[in-house]
Amino acid sequence: MAITDSTGSTWRYRWAHRHNDRRQRAFRAADEAWRHRDEELRRLRTLAGSFHGSLEAGEGLPIELAPGEVVFWTLPAAQLVEMRHTAVLPAPELTVDPEPPVLRPRRPEGVKVVDAGLAVLTNRRLVLLGGRGRRDWTYGRMTGLSHDPAAPVTLIQVLDRRRTSGLLLPTGAVADFRFKLALAFADAIEQRPAVVAQLDELIAEHEAERPERPAVLTPAQARLSGLLPGGRRTVAVALALALIVPAMLFESDPPVRPGSDRAAAATPDATATPAPPAIAPAVQVKPTPKPQRTRPAPAPPPARSATPRPAAERRCGAPANPYGYDFCGGTRIRKPAPGICDWFDCVPGFWSGHGWLVQCRDGTVSLTGGRRDACAGNQGFRRTFWT
Numbered sequence: 001m002a003i004t005d006s007t008g009s010t011w012r013y014r015w016a017h018r019h020n021d022r023r024q025r026a027f028r029a030a031d032e033a034w035r036h037r038d039e040e041l042r043r044l045r046t047l048a049g050s051f052h053g054s055l056e057a058g059e060g061l062p063i064e065l066a067p068g069e070v071v072f073w074t075l076p077a078a079q080l081v082e083m084r085h086t087a088v089l090p091a092p093e094l095t096v097d098p099e100p101p102v103l104r105p106r107r108p109e110g111v112k113v114v115d116a117g118l119a120v121l122t123n124r125r126l127v128l129l130g131g132r133g134r135r136d137w138t139y140g141r142m143t144g145l146s147h148d149p150a151a152p153v154t155l156i157q158v159l160d161r162r163r164t165s166g167l168l169l170p171t172g173a174v175a176d177f178r179f180k181l182a183l184a185f186a187d188a189i190e191q192r193p194a195v196v197a198q199l200d201e202l203i204a205e206h207e208a209e210r211p212e213r214p215a216v217l218t219p220a221q222a223r224l225s226g227l228l229p230g231g232r233r234t235v236a237v238a239l240a241l242a243l244i245v246p247a248m249l250f251e252s253d254p255p256v257r258p259g260s261d262r263a264a265a266a267t268p269d270a271t272a273t274p275a276p277p278a279i280a281p282a283v284q285v286k287p288t289p290k291p292q293r294t295r296p297a298p299a300p301p302p303a304r305s306a307t308p309r310p311a312a313e314r315r316c317g318a319p320a321n322p323y324g325y326d327f328c329g330g331t332r333i334r335k336p337a338p339g340i341c342d343w344f345d346c347v348p349g350f351w352s353g354h355g356w357l358v359q360c361r362d363g364t365v366s367l368t369g370g371r372r373d374a375c376a377g378n379q380g381f382r383r384t385f386w387t
Contacts, residue, residue, distance in 0.1 A: 012219035023214040030211040037099075038206055044096070045199040048183060048192070053123055061120060062129055069124045073180045078119035079168040080128050080135055081111045081153060087164060089144025089157050093354055093371055094186050096198050100175045101149050107168060108151050119167055121180055123187045126156070128167065135165065139188035147178055154178065189372055198370065201332065318359075318385065319344060325357065330386035332356040332369065340365070347378055357385040 053070030061074070107113065117130030126137040137156045144157030144164070152174040155166035169177055186192045316328040321343040325333060334356050341350060344365045353367030360366055360375035361382045368374040374381045 012222040015222040016217050016219045019217050023217075027211060027214055034206075034210055038203075041199065041203050041206055044179060045196070045203060047179070048196050048199055051180075051183065052187075053184075058120075058122075061118075063120060063127060063134075065122065066124060069122050071120060071122050072184050073119075073121040073177060075119045075169065075173055075177070076117075077170055077173075078117065078128060079113050080115035080117070080130055081107070081155075081166055081168045082114050083155065083164040084110050084112060086162075089146045089155060089164065090354065091371075091373065092139075092142055092145040092185055094182060094191055094194050094198070095354065095370065096179065096182060096195060096202065097147075100178075103148075103152050103171045103174055104150060105171050106151050108148055108153055111153060111155075111168075113168060114165075119169070119177075121177070121184055123184050126167075126181065126184075137165075139185050142185075145185075154181070191372060194370060205331070323387070325385045325387055327359075327383055328386060333385050333387050336367070347375075359383050359385065 051072075053072040055065075055070055057071035057074065058065050058069075061071070065071070115128070115130035115132045115135070117128055120127045120129065125139060128135045137158055141159045142156060143159055144155075146155045148154070152169045152171045153166060154169075154177070155164055157164050167177075182195060183192065186195045315326040318326040321340075323337050323340070323343075325336075325340075336357050340346065340357075345363060347360065347364045347366045350365070350367055355367055355371050355374065356369035358366055358369040358374055359382045360378035360380065362379045364375075364378050365385070366375050366378065368376075369381075369384055
């Protein structure tokens with residue numbers, strides 16, 4: 001006996017079962033991806049707060065550690081690379097990548113491999129012990145750092161070396177290396193709490209994006225479009241065709257039978273029906289209307305300005321702006337609105353900054369929050385904008 005719902009229709013029951021199954025499968029996939037990312041962020045948060053390297057990890061390594069120097073990470077399968085051309089790399093940052101990119105095991109164009117050996121990461125420097133010698137990158141002399149977003153390559157510039165060099169690593173070790181390099185560099189400049197704060201913010205943002213379990217659909221919610229293969233999509237396509245085809249037929253020229261133009265040309269002029277004589281059109285005389293008083297048309301209202309008005313909200317001392325940016329707390333602003341410099345006094349080269357929106361001590365705004373050189377040329381950092 002077929003299963004029916006309160007409406008007495010079996011197709012409605014099948015519709016509800018099919019749609020509920022599809023929505024549950026989509027929810028389970030999204031929830032699994034969310035849980036995997038949440039576990040990874042919390043692992044990094046624990047590592048950032050508790051991991052400080054060890055002296056035991058340096059035992060047996062062919063390298064002499066300075067007093068107070070500890071080993072963070074080692075990898076025996078690293079390759080030393082150099083750039084063929086001179087390039088200026090961005091300054092090192094304390095930014096944690098929330099979603100590590102998918103890397104391919106390839107060498108970027110313009111980069112050559114010159115040596116291979118053991119890579120050692122300490123709280124003072126990065127060292128490659130290769131077959132041709134040793135290469136050191138000291139954090140205190142580091143002027144540029146760049147992680148390739150598509151290849152497992154990290155390039156570094158230092159003050160005492162003209163050629164830009166770096167490491168080419170196996171793809172499976174890149175994420176761990178880049179995070180621990182950020183921790184080591186943060187320790188060198190005494191900014192480990194900034195990395196921990198970034199991870200706390202990423203965890204809070206990820207918690208707010210947790211997928212919600214979908215509501216269960218009932219057979220009574222089924223529509224007649226569920227009877228058609230494709231459902232609403234089929235109905236939309238049919239309606240579009242019903243509107244487009246008549247319009248195309250209306251705009252096209254009427255069909256002409258083959259040979260009709262030749263038959264018209266072969267007809268003698270004598271047999272043509274004479275055209276009727278032209279008759280002058282009749283002229284209708286209308287009485288002259290009396291003049292009426294007319295009121296002048298009202299002037300059109302002035303056009304509204306396209307400039308948005310500042311939102312009347314609490315700002316906690318922030319300048320008036322239509323975007324709701326204030327000093328009251330909330331979420332840091334990493335991607336400000338395009339028109340921000342129309343409302344704020346932006347520093348020169350504002351859009352080249354890498355960080356979040358901050359106010360400098362001279363009143364200007366900068367996009368260098370979270371960096372050690374934030375507002376360096378504007379009397380230093382003052383406070384952070386929130387939204």
